[in-house]
Amino acid sequence: MRLSRKWLSEFVDVNVGDRDYSETMTMSGSKVEAIHLPGSEIKNVIVGKILSISPHPNADKLAVCQVDTGKNVIQVVTAAKNMKEGDLIPVALDGAVLADGKEIHSGSLRGEVSQGMFCSVAELGLTLHEVPYAVEDGLLILQEDCSPGDDIHPVLGLDDHVIEFEITNNRPDCMNVIGLARETSAVYNVPMRTHTPQVKAQGPNIADLLNVRVEAPDLCPRYTAHMVVDVHIGPSPRWIRDRLSASGVRPINNIVDITNYVMLEYGQPMHAFDFSCVEGDTIVVRRAGADATFTTLDGIERRLGENMLVIADENRAVGVAGVMGGENSEITDSTTAIVFESANFNGTSVRTTALSLAMRTDASSRFEKGLDPSMTVNAVDRACELVELLGAGTVCAGMIDVDNSDKTPVTLRLEPERINGLLGTDISFEDMVRMLAKLGFTVDGDLVTVPSWRSDVEHMADLAEEVARLYGYDNLPVTSFNGSAASGGYTRRQAMKNTAGAVCRALGYTEILTYSFISPSAYDMLRLPEDDKRRSYLEILNPLGKDTSSMRTSSLPSMLDTLQLNVSHRNKAVKLYEFATVYHPDGKGGAEEPVILTLGCYGGNTDFYTIKGDTESILSQFGIEGAEYEADASDPSYHPGRCARISCGEVRLGTVGQIHPLVCGNWDISVPVYTAELDLEAVFRCSNTEKTYTPLPKYPPVARDLALVCRDSVTVAALTRCIKAAGEPFLKEVDFFDVYKGTGIADGFKSVAFSLLFRSDEGSLRDEEVNACIDSILKEVSDKFGAVLR
Amino acid sequence: MITQLEQIREKAIERVRSAANLQELEQLRIKYLGKKGELTALLKNMGKLSAEERPVVGQLANSIREKLDSAMKDRTEALSREAMDLRLQEEALDVTIPGKTTELGKKHPMSIVLDETKEIFIGMGFEIAEGPEIETEYYNFTALNTKPGHPARDWQDTFYLREDSSVLLRTQTSPVQVRVMEKKKPPIRIISPGRVYRKDEVDATHSPMFHQIEGLVVDKGITMTDLKGTLVQFVGKLYGPDAKLRFRPHHFPFTEPSCEIDIMCFECRGEGCRVCKGEGWIELLGAGMVHPRVLEGCGIDTDIYSGFAFGIGVERLTMRRFSVSDMRLFFENDIRFLSQF
Structure with a gap:
């Protein structure tokens, strides 16, 4: 959310610098991401008045102008054609910097001195959206109220300061100017100026022109509409355009700008339809049902789901509710009557619709968080007020308001001892009441009424947070809890795992961490037969890609991937280990998640007997001396003559061996590779670390x-x-x-x-x-x- | 005879002291002290002496023998030492030639930081709890006060293993909180490190699989100031006592009040620079008081108990610790990278 400080100052006075303001707001919970100063890169550009224009003596395409800079008269040589004597033009003086960082210096052009440069909109970092009267390929002839010598920043609205907030999901009420002004006023403890829109509404009554039928009140708790007739579509005035631009919204025309302006100011997304496109003079709010496709404002045809909420007329959809309007009812230059829609839609419905249509808009990102249904009327009134203020049309009398929303306010008991108990503070009841009041909560006795825009507050703990953030998290003392004396530490298994890692490292193996998901094709690459139980894995239904869709049932593919990477980087003699969790379906939807201590190596002096010896060392650390190694020609991933299954009594501990050359080939590994897989849980189960002293032999051997x-x-x-x-x-x-x-x-x-x-x-x-x-x-x-x- | 004896003494001792090697010394021993040696020969003539002379000469002869013996011994030692010195000199090695090492393997950098973190919390009385990575929707979301329809539940953000969204790859280590609280009554003081999953494409700062450390304390009278105290202590141990923290309000569904904790940028000391993207602070971890609904859902009486929880991203901690700027290096496992730690 980008907040214009000029806009903010309409509601609340805070005379502090941007950094201070950002710091204070951040520490009260409205985190500032960045401070933007639009136009700050432009330097030494002023308003100049053309006193005279004469042809360049040596160049037909150039003109020589005498320019009043407020202080003196300078000469500027230009190739432009669209100026005349008396025009006010932005002039980059000697040493000026333009929006793109280009510096301007005095010089001479074909023998004539030029002490500056006239600017176009683009050179000031602007477009025709911000300055609609300008031309694309010529000088910017200013139509602003300004005089020679004026700095260009205020003249073109480039003097605003914009604070960019990161608003958390639970605070949609802060995604607008009024909400942030309310926070600012509470945090700085300064009064807030509120504004109630005044609408003259001199047009015909809306009830005679339009019907609204809400067929899906579950997805549309409130639908408020106003109409404007005799609409004159045109550009918005400077102040509206400036504020939209500062907020990161592109100005379009007066009506569209008004809907965006109100959304930014009140947080209520609005939509304007061309009334002439509403067939049957009726707006129907319903599920899309059989409507298969629909073309949105951006000209893209969308496939609708039958449960998506649409705004329709009697015959067809004219908008996807809360997401985007339709191309078929778009405001155009010839529009003469419009409908302002100021509605409240179900947040989850808007979110899933926007998600499945892959079109997250300013409107949908607000609706999806859940908006306050009580603000639709104020917002649409504000839009109408602006229409009248801008002379953009005649507002119809009356209003349509289909309201099925639940407006029962949330009330909570204010329990200072519980709040203090949670925070570790000693804040008085009165102070708590004062803090809450600043945020719009009303307190009667010990009963707190939560304002309608704060749907996130529904529990004592939420009140505690409001109190804490106004009190200041940084003002909370730092304590250490005593509680019951606890003695922390590793469990036996955790300690054993640490030991296993230490032994691996002592044996020269370096630890790796790999992804838990692998490609399903890895099981083929391991040459596993169709009925191998490792082929029954849990599948991620929405993976990033097919190659990361299987929760691994074997740790070998990850190890082989890693060895391959090291081989391909020409790393000689590599010995690696991983505590690799594998995931075996437990038949109940979940998984068993055993950890396989996996060793892998190549190069140096490694051979079957070195990795077998290392495996023996690890087992011996856990007191497993009698482990048996049995030749195993049946594991298709291993060399049939160089593979041993390891067991201890009845317990299968794992496998050690040389990887089958065909498997190496599948991984594009050209050197012999040796691996061992040890089931850590089985190793721990067989471990015997209890030691008893045996007397030393008395007689020589x-x-x-x-x-x-x-x-x-x-x-x-x-x-x-x-x-x-x-x-x-x-x-x-x-x-x-x-x-x-x-x-x-x-x-x-x-x-x-x-x-x-x-x-x-x-x-x-x-x-x-x-x-x-x-x-x-x-x-x-x-x-x-x-x-x-x- | 006395004169003869004294002559022998002078001469013999002199010769012993100047003997050039052990063989010469042996010859001298034979020459003087041997069965046919000069001293022995002289003493054989003792019988010819008078009774008065005999003890005097005897005494003198014995003292000469002793002196000669000891001179021999000294010289023997001196010569052996010389011989040894010579040998040692010959045995001298170029000690700058590299030693014969058994190359030790390395811990993964994230394990280094993870283990340090565990040790710090163990020192503060915490135990380590573990839980499954393949989780149910209940433990990952519902029990953590994350309502149906919450964006975190989207298939766009979370990996699912069942069409009905009931089984998923945990998106946080927080479900372990719930599992611990269901089984164990307070006091509880655990950390739970582990792998978590979110549907992020791989880039320098994102990975679909990453690691978190969850912390949970539940007991009588646990407050937000205790949370601050614990984290200040932890960060002080991890980054040194000069590390400066700030606690600012934030939002998590399962804690209330919630906070994020930033550490003052090491690079610019809060002035704002490239490392901290101009903010002067770097986000370190999220925390808060366990939401009473979460406690109640686990059967813990919120009239008696309260608690706090925190979550730390291990990748970020490690990247900062070792100045690693690309997270992909952690999962690529190039030995040239791993062997640097």
């Missing part, structure tokens, strides 16, 4: 290395399990350290080396005891796997 030759298909895990079982009771540790294939080992076989540690808690082990263990191990691995000592 005996170490032996063992190299076994076995078939390729025998896994290290199986061998280890077998060795452990067979080495009882003295075998304490089994560590795999090497696998060898090549010279000396037959094709299809491998040599696997372990280092074993034997110890007894009873005494130092003798060689025979250790040898017996080894023998039993060798027998077992031979029986089970056909493995032999190398």
Whole structure:
């Protein structure tokens, strides 16, 4: 909302600078976004009077003028033709700056001195809308009441100061001059001048000319209409044009300008129809129903929804209620009779209509917030008053007012102790009454009546806010609450998650954050079969785009996107982790939202075993030592020979592996990529961080290395399990350290080396005891796997 | 004999002290103290001395032996030290060669700021609450006093998962307030950080997914001055004690009175500059007293309890903290960006 301070000064006197004013209004709840000084870029341009015009001695197309600048007479050379002696013209003097920032200096043109430049409207940053008597391609011959030497700013209304407010949704009453004047008067504690429109209404009675029928009172609580006959369409006077321009509204003609002027002043959107276009002399307010299309004022054909409210005559729609009028009833230069519509429409209905027609207008943006139905009459009276003032036509006697609005005022109890209790203040009842009165509330005993324009106030807490903002939020003291002593902190799970992150970083992984929604095509790119459960995802019905329409059920696509981006930026050796929430439909409309700790890496020394080792480190941090890794060739996103499913007992913890080359190809990744997906909740569930001290061994261990030759298909895990079982009771540790294939080992076989540690808690082990263990191990691995000592 | 002894002493000690290395020293030990050494040989002749001479000579011989021993020991130590010094000198490294590091990973910049924020509030006695991102219309809007038809509910602004608008991606972390209040009776002191979603196209300052931290305190006698106190304390810890705040009225459906809190522009100290778009202040967070209707909807008696709530945008906080001017960098995750923090 742009507020002209000149306009404001009609209602209230505040003699403070723009910055002070903005600061004060902001701190009382009307936030100022910007201060505009239209025309402030123009400097040293004054009114000049042409004393004489003579041809340029050396150039046919130029003229040499003697100009009275109020102080002296200067010579100006011009190429323009539309001036004559005696004309008043804006003159840019030596050193002047024009609206576009261009500087003007004295010089000479084809040998004749020129001490300034005559200006056109455009050079002053204006158009024919603001200065209708001007010409587009010539000098601006001023028709204002001014004298040579006058500064051009006040002459063309370029001396206003405009304050731009950001008005919150709940305060539509502040989206107009009177509303902001009311706030200003309350905040500065200065009186406000109110104005009641006076209308002579000397035309025929409206009741004899027009009927209004409201068929949808639920969407149109009030419809007020006035008529004007003998209309003379023409430009508005300067002061109206200036104020509209300052408010960011383009002047059009007197009647349209009046509707806009009243909207800006009162906050009541108005519309003017050409009466001759109203067929059957009847205005019908109804739902669009079967009316399929309608062409609005801007010449665009709109498809109407059947529940949209339209203003119609007996046969067809002439306007979309509260949004925009129709081209078929537009005011034109030949219009002679008009209908002023000043109505109250249901805010939600206007909003949804404007939204689905994609045409948010000044009118709709006001209606949608819910307007005060009691202001339609004052507003339309003001419009008629302006018609008479401007001599734009003859106002008809009487008025049509179909009023189904609920005007029961809201009353609330004023409870100072509750308000003070909420604010932490000690403001007296009397002070509260005084503050509320300034804002238009009336208080009788302890009963507060809320003014009709403040539909946002409906609760004690709302009154508290009114009191607080006039008291000044900054004047509220700063306290710390004691309350019951609380001890804050992380829950166990939160602390564990923090630990998991710290371990990842210690292992060299950097954290990423990615969007929760992915493209549905990502599931194809992961090569998931049609019946994979990750394909049943929750779909965003109104996504920004198809590629962000699926709530991810897998964290891999986001990780692969990120790895791809880093590969394409030629970043070498990247290791990333994410606490990636995924969303599995819970069958009840909602979702389970587990967090998958996702690792991803490429480059450097990374291979399957490094990411597996990192995964083991993470699990070991949570005391999960016995996690099992089982070859998994069934996950289509992974390399069938380099993927392990991880579990702990019955609990599935996740997957680790190398991404399938086809999947890499789908992501346009040309290097081997390794990922791990760990279900954080499962990890926490299996975690065992309870520690108990085990006494240190009293007797020394005996170490032996063992190299076994076995078939390729025998896994290290199986061998280890077998060795452990067979080495009882003295075998304490089994560590795999090497696998060898090549010279000396037959094709299809491998040599696997372990280092074993034997110890007894009873005494130092003798060689025979250790040898017996080894023998039993060798027998077992031979029986089970056909493995032999190398 | 005494003269001989004294000669040995002089000479031997002198030679020991000037021995050039450990081998020479060993030879000297053998020469004087060895089984066939000079001193040993002399002492073998002690029997030939008179009874009066014997103790005198014996004493002298012992003292010479001791002196020689200790001179040897000193010299041995000195020589070993020299040898070690030499070795250490040879072992000297170019300490400016980069160390063998295990490269540590980094926290995402938003996690850094988020964690700091959590720590500050934990220090003030807050707990951390979490809630679902896929929410119902009830928790996201209705329970938060957002009426049917409110613009925030538009399909233009909110992502929906059901045609009847009953399930959506939460647009704020505030529904967690309601979920906590339904389960737990006051005193309540929580913050709830998390992802939220609004239908904004991606640009330098907008993202359809972003992060908020919700705060909620409900107890007996909680006032707006307590809200101010809490936020002043928080901002002081985050930005230092010089950070200057202003509280100005604003509107949110679920708080009343509501406010927005601005921080004085770091760049211009309130004068107005490009950073603050000429205002001198930068919007930091929104807050207010929990609307009594919201409390009552959760079964909390507003005759006894009151509360305040606040919401902080993590992206903005982080952008300001690290002077990041484009929000897209946070979700792009280029390692060259992430490794700067």
